[in-house]
Amino acid sequence: MQTVEPIEKSALIPDALRPLMLALAEVGAELARTIQRGPLGGSLGAEVGTNMGGDGQKALDIMADDAFAAKLKHTSVRWYASEEQDEVIELNPKGQYALAIDPLDGSSNIDVNVSIGTIFSIFDAKDGANASVLRPASEQLAGGYIIYGPQTMLVVTFGQGTQQYLLEPDNRDWVLVNSAVKVPETSREFAINASNYRHWPQPVRAYIDDCLAGEEGPRNANFNMRWVASLVAETHRILTRGGVFLYPGDGRKGYEMGRLRMVYECAPIAFLIEQAGGGATDGHDPIMGKTAPELHARTPFVFGSTDKVSRVAAYFDLPEQEVSALFGNRGLFRA
Ligand SMILES: O=P(O)(O)OC[C@H]1O[C@](O)(COP(=O)(O)O)[C@@H](O)[C@@H]1O
Ligand SMILES: [Mg+2]
Numbered sequence: 001m002q003t004v005e006p007i008e009k010s011a012l013i014p015d016a017l018r019p020l021m022l023a024l025a026e027v028g029a030e031l032a033r034t035i036q037r038g039p040l041g042g043s044l045g046a047e048v049g050t051n052m053g054g055d056g057q058k059a060l061d062i063m064a065d066d067a068f069a070a071k072l073k074h075t076s077v078r079w080y081a082s083e084e085q086d087e088v089i090e091l092n093p094k095g096q097y098a099l100a101i102d103p104l105d106g107s108s109n110i111d112v113n114v115s116i117g118t119i120f121s122i123f124d125a126k127d128g129a130n131a132s133v134l135r136p137a138s139e140q141l142a143g144g145y146i147i148y149g150p151q152t153m154l155v156v157t158f159g160q161g162t163q164q165y166l167l168e169p170d171n172r173d174w175v176l177v178n179s180a181v182k183v184p185e186t187s188r189e190f191a192i193n194a195s196n197y198r199h200w201p202q203p204v205r206a207y208i209d210d211c212l213a214g215e216e217g218p219r220n221a222n223f224n225m226r227w228v229a230s231l232v233a234e235t236h237r238i239l240t241r242g243g244v245f246l247y248p249g250d251g252r253k254g255y256e257m258g259r260l261r262m263v264y265e266c267a268p269i270a271f272l273i274e275q276a277g278g279g280a281t282d283g284h285d286p287i288m289g290k291t292a293p294e295l296h297a298r299t300p301f302v303f304g305s306t307d308k309v310s311r312v313a314a315y316f317d318l319p320e321q322e323v324s325a326l327f328g329n330r331g332l333f334r335a
């Protein structure tokens with residue numbers, strides 16, 4: 001559905017959250033301009049340190065974190081839980097919301113001019129910093145992302161469907177362009193970092209093997225593969241043309257629970273994907289029913305068209321020896 005309405009007037013944003021959403025959108029628009037100016041491989045993409053999650057930090061990771069924290073201090077955000085901060089910090093002691101954020105997602109793509117983004121999640125604030133964000137993903141008030149790509153877009157849910165706003169390049173206004181995004185069911189595309197094949201658990205290998213076998217395999221169909229290495233870009237593609245994304249736990253040290261973080265990556269993406277009619281699990285259980293044990297905790301993540309996400313879960317539900325047997329006889333999945 002194509003409508004054009006300025007974000008300030010959008011009836012789809014709850015009034016109580018509007019100032020906070022406008023603040024996020026304003027910082028997003030400023031960041032989009034900073035990114036467009038570059039230099040991407042120079043001062044923006046330079047390595048500057050390591051965060052709590054053990055990831056290298058680029059200059060733009062820190063700039064984005066500083067920009068969001070500085071702006072949100074003047075809003076109703078009490079607790080600010082960022083990928084780039086060791087702990088949840090208090091911004092406005094009188095604020096009634098908690099905001100979890102991945103200020104810059106897809107850092108490895110900064111220098112190569114590939115889409116990157118910001119992911120955010122909003123809860124109502126509790127008295128405790130951690131208690132405000134370490135809670136079931138289903139308690140989120142909002143989940144969304146801003147993508148800095150050929151177009152800058154804001155995609156968000158408040159629990160009543162998923163909406164898309166475009167940053168108009170001429171007048172720099174955010175306008176509503178899709179009030180009810182729906183994940184298409186028909187795509188034959190999967191996204192996974194295939195360089196980790198040898199480390200994957202057997203159900204993931206079996207699932208991908210069956211996709212790769214194409215028309216000659218148990219799926220009787222050819223599949224295409226994409227891996228951008230920016231979660232926001234993979235999400236945007238899946239919202240646009242369907243498919244499935246997998247970042248499973250694997251055998252590498254530190255990757256037992258995959259790579260993606262529950263609080264500020266998986267929970268908000270799961271929320272907006274479900275609100276767009278898709279599915280999101282940790283392989284078997286819905287992400288929306290899960291609670292992170294600590295701020296930077298990781299979780300395996302599978303999301304996309306519901307039939308594909310359910311199919312992955314079916315591979316995980318089989319006893320290990322039966323998944324292994326499938327390598328010899330895939331008849332079970334011919335249906
Ligand atoms: O390099 P890998 O292992 O394929 O991981 C790619 C994933 O890592 C991420 O870049 C992690 O996010 P950050 O850039 O915010 O750390 C995701 O956007 C992406 O899906
Ligand atoms: Mg990220």
Ligand SMILES: [Mg+2]
Nearest residue numbers: 083102104105
């Ligand atoms: Mg990040």
